[in-house]
Amino acid sequence: MVAIEITAATVKIGDQLVVGGRPYTVCDMTALASGGKLLHFHGGESFHMGCFTALWASRHISQLPGFIPPRPRRYERTRR
Secondary structure, three states: OEEEEEOOOOOOOOOEEEEOOEEEEEEEEEEOOOOOEEEEEOOOOEEEEOOOOOEEEEEOOOOOOOOOOOOOOOOOOOOO
8 A cells, every 4th residue: 555645636446545533445436517526435424525635545556566656646737
C-alpha cells in the first residue's frame, strides 16, 4: 500500500480514506453534475467529495516486476 493524494477525478473503488479519524474503504461512487463525486463506503456511509477537494488515501499498488508506480498529480485542473 502507498499513500497518494486523490481528487474527485482520481479516486478509485478500493481506496482507503481516513475521514474524521475513522478509516473508510470506497465500495461505490456516483458522479455529480458539479464535477464532484458521491463516495459510498462499506459501512453504508457516504461522503460528498467536491471537484477541488484533495485528500490522502491508501491504495494497493501492483508489485509486478517492471511496474512503475504512478506519480501523484497535484492540482491537475485548476480554475482560471
